[in-house]
Amino acid sequence: xxxxxxxxxxxLVWGRCSGIVVETEAYTALNDEAAHTFTRPSARAFIERxxxxxxxxxxxxxxxxxxxxxxxxxxxxxxxIRALEPRRGIALxxxxxGVEDERRLCSGPGKxxxxxxxxGRHHEMDLCRDPRHCFTAHANEDADLVASKRIGIxxxxxxxxxxxxxxxxxxxxxxxxxxx
DNA sequence: ACACGGATACTA
DNA sequence: AGTATCCGTGTC
Numbered sequence: 001x002x003x004x005x006x007x008x009x010x011x012l013v014w015g016r017c018s019g020i021v022v023e024t025e026a027y028t029a030l031n032d033e034a035a036h037t038f039t040r041p042s043a044r045a046f047i048e049r050x051x052x053x054x055x056x057x058x059x060x061x062x063x064x065x066x067x068x069x070x071x072x073x074x075x076x077x078x079x080x081i082r083a084l085e086p087r088r089g090i091a092l093x094x095x096x097x098g099v100e101d102e103r104r105l106c107s108g109p110g111k112x113x114x115x116x117x118x119x120g121r122h123h124e125m126d127l128c129r130d131p132r133h134c135f136t137a138h139a140n141e142d143a144d145l146v147a148s149k150r151i152g153i154x155x156x157x158x159x160x161x162x163x164x165x166x167x168x169x170x171x172x173x174x175x176x177x178x179x180x
Numbered sequence: 181a182c183a184c185g186g187a188t189a190c191t192a
Numbered sequence: 193a194g195t196a197t198c199c200g201t202g203t204c
Contacts, residue, residue, distance in 0.1 A: 036199085039188085039198095042189090058187080058199090059186065060186090060199065060200065061186080062184075062186035062198095064200055064201075066200090108200065109199070110200050111200090111201075150199075152199055153199060181203105183201105186198105187198095188196105188198090190194105191194085191195075192195105
């Protein structure tokens with residue numbers, strides 16, 4: 001949870017490409033019906049066998065790869081990286097995506113995986129040791145964050161575990177107006 | 181609005 | 193084996 005917030009504003013470096021993380025979602029290993037750990041023994045085994053910072057990459061809808069980061073500590077879980085603001089290697093990302101518009105390069109978990117060429121071969125990779133595949137230190141401590149409902153799930157759908165950089169134009173989808 | 185597509189974990 | 197479900201995207 002805390003980690004999902006803290007990753008916003010960091011720069012994800014992936015080979016020759018990079019981008020600022022502008023959207024994440026938190027999934028907890030326990031009591032979260034939307035998390036893979038709720039229905040998949042293989043996800044629970046993954047947590048047992050890996051250290052914090054390991055990449056959890058899986059194939060979804062038979063089409064897209066999703067990049068998650070393993071979190072361990074007070075509460076174990078995963079952070080899904082959902083959108084980036086492209087920084088370096090933009091030409092390469094445009095080529096991989098077949099799209100010019102920078103706002104559509106990494107504005108979704110499947111899109112950013114395609115733009116960075118993330119696939120199952122990166123599953124279980126340690127993102128804390130390899131400088132070519134890592135998150136850089138936090139630049140601005142007071143990033144303006146918004147918490148909202150997670151996207152694309154049916155169970156545990158009311159939790160406000162999606163975190164976005166306020167007013168970013170690189171999100172997968174705009175933040176829905178919250179009732180108050 | 182809908183089709184696309186494969187891994188995973190179920191039921192037999 | 194067969195079926196249900198899924199942390200999405202692009203195009204209709």
